[in-house]
Amino acid sequence: MPSKLFSPIQLRELTLSNRVIISPLCQFSAVEGTAQPWHWAHIGQFAQSGAGLCILEATATSAVGRITPGCLGLYSDENEAALTRLIKDTRTFSSMPMGLQLDHAGRKASTRETWNLPKGHSVPDEEGGWTPEGPSPEPFTQGWRTPRELDEAGLKRVRDEFVESTRRAARCGLDVIEIHAAHGYLLHEFCSPLTNHRTDAYGGDLKGRLRFPLEVSQAIRDAFPKGKPVGVRITGEDWVDGGLTLDDAVVFAKALKEIGIDYVTPSAGNVAPGMKLPKVTPGYMVHFAEKVKREANITTMTVGMIYEAHHAEEIVASGKADMVAIGRAIMDNPRWPWHAATALGERIDIPKQYARSSPQHWPAYAAVHGVTLREGDGVMSHATRE
Numbered sequence: 001m002p003s004k005l006f007s008p009i010q011l012r013e014l015t016l017s018n019r020v021i022i023s024p025l026c027q028f029s030a031v032e033g034t035a036q037p038w039h040w041a042h043i044g045q046f047a048q049s050g051a052g053l054c055i056l057e058a059t060a061t062s063a064v065g066r067i068t069p070g071c072l073g074l075y076s077d078e079n080e081a082a083l084t085r086l087i088k089d090t091r092t093f094s095s096m097p098m099g100l101q102l103d104h105a106g107r108k109a110s111t112r113e114t115w116n117l118p119k120g121h122s123v124p125d126e127e128g129g130w131t132p133e134g135p136s137p138e139p140f141t142q143g144w145r146t147p148r149e150l151d152e153a154g155l156k157r158v159r160d161e162f163v164e165s166t167r168r169a170a171r172c173g174l175d176v177i178e179i180h181a182a183h184g185y186l187l188h189e190f191c192s193p194l195t196n197h198r199t200d201a202y203g204g205d206l207k208g209r210l211r212f213p214l215e216v217s218q219a220i221r222d223a224f225p226k227g228k229p230v231g232v233r234i235t236g237e238d239w240v241d242g243g244l245t246l247d248d249a250v251v252f253a254k255a256l257k258e259i260g261i262d263y264v265t266p267s268a269g270n271v272a273p274g275m276k277l278p279k280v281t282p283g284y285m286v287h288f289a290e291k292v293k294r295e296a297n298i299t300t301m302t303v304g305m306i307y308e309a310h311h312a313e314e315i316v317a318s319g320k321a322d323m324v325a326i327g328r329a330i331m332d333n334p335r336w337p338w339h340a341a342t343a344l345g346e347r348i349d350i351p352k353q354y355a356r357s358s359p360q361h362w363p364a365y366a367a368v369h370g371v372t373l374r375e376g377d378g379v380m381s382h383a384t385r386e
Contacts, residue, residue, distance in 0.1 A: 004317040005309070005324065006346040009052070011262050011299070013227035014097060014175055016052035016323075018348065019316050020337045021301055023327035024055045024101040024178065026071065028113040033060060033073020035082040043086060047094035049330065050337040050348040052323070054096055058103040058180050061158070061165040065104035065186065068113045069128050074100070074165040074172075084172045091173075093351065099176030100169050101233070102162060102220070106186030107134035107147035107195070133158075135190045135212075136197040141273045155202070155212060158186070162216050166223040177224050179217055179232045181252075184271035187213040188235055191252065194243045194272045210252055218259045229262035231301070236266040236288030239275045246291055253296035263299040265325060266292050282311055289321040301325050309340035 006018040029038040046054045060066040060073040073079045087098055105111075109132035110123050122145040123129030133154065134147035150158065162179075169177055181187035189195040190212045196203050202212045221230050234252055238244045253264045266288035269275050278284060285304035293300040302321035306312055307329035315321050330336045341348045 003344040005313045011229035018052040019323040020051045022054040023325035028070035030072045045334040055099040061161040067105040097175040101178040103180035104186040182267045231263040233265040257298045265301040309343040
């Protein structure tokens with residue numbers, strides 16, 4: 001039976017060759033938001049992987065909105081020029097669609113890179129730190145900066161920054177925009193009752209708290225080419241008492257679908273201290289996508305320590321989610337889709353320069369597993385075999 005994981009999926013005018021998605025993976029290696037040689041190496045290896053889509057890391061819409069000083073940005077001409085070169089260079093050897101996750105870190109901005117201790121604590125002024133901004137003037141926890149509360153003018157500015165970054169992304173040649181509304185960053189902060197204590201139209205009940213994220217999402221959808229998809233990473237649960245629930249995620253997903261958002265990726269947690277993390281097992285967040293897909297009737301992508309091919313196949317084949325985002329597993333093994341396809345009896349295109357390296361192209365492997373080698377599969381003749 002053909003693999004569902006390696007079947008195509010249509011998102012507006014974009015056809016993904018399979019449902020393996022490379023999750024946005026922060027690298028903390030930019031300079032003033034501008035991509036560096038590391039990004040060419042990082043994205044270059046993923047572009048050869050055969051995945052259906054690669055989504056570039058959380059990318060700030062302003063300097064203030066960066067998670068760390070090393071975060072990628074798309075708010076300046078220099079940022080845009082570098083990202084345009086990166087996409088252009090990548091497409092000289094790969095036709096893989098490329099997406100970008102747009103983000104504003106909110107009160108979790110101006111923090112240290114993950115490898116710099118103390119992890120997550122705010123960067124001081126003398127080291128280039130800055131004052132973050134958020135829906136309410138409350139720090140994430142002790143040792144973190146107190147954010148500046150966004151007023152009406154600030155909300156308009158942030159919304160306009162998202163739009164400007166969207167237009168830059170379109171000029172860069174990106175195929176997909178994913179809006180980051182999870183992991184405790186700005187749009188998630190507006191959604192959650194744990195972090196949004198406003199008394200104006202952008203606070204209060206769930207409808208009020210969702211207002212700004214929906215306005216931003218609508219503005220981005222309107223600014224991005226109509227034939228290209230826009231998705232949103234949302235929160236399935238806050239995992240803190242009194243926080244967002246999975247039922248809230250369904251409400252948000254329904255509202256996003258109504259304004260033309262094409263898919264959602266339910267994740268969870270990280271909005272406030274005291275998180276009651278469940279046991280982390282492979283696919284421990286799949287049930288978020290399953291419920292949202294069923295009750296909101298929207299295309300979903302799932303995440304959460306998924307690393308085994310047959311597990312990913314079961315998720316898609318059973319209808320729990322439409323796409324599977326692979327993160328740590330593909331950083332560990334940038335050829336993950338090659339091996340997953342082989343394990344599931346499928347073939348995907350790989351660079352001709354590497355054709356000999358795929359086990360499905362080895363004569364011995366083919367003989368043992370009953371694979372019929374095709375002409376041009378990269379198997380060398382006896383005369384040229386090493």
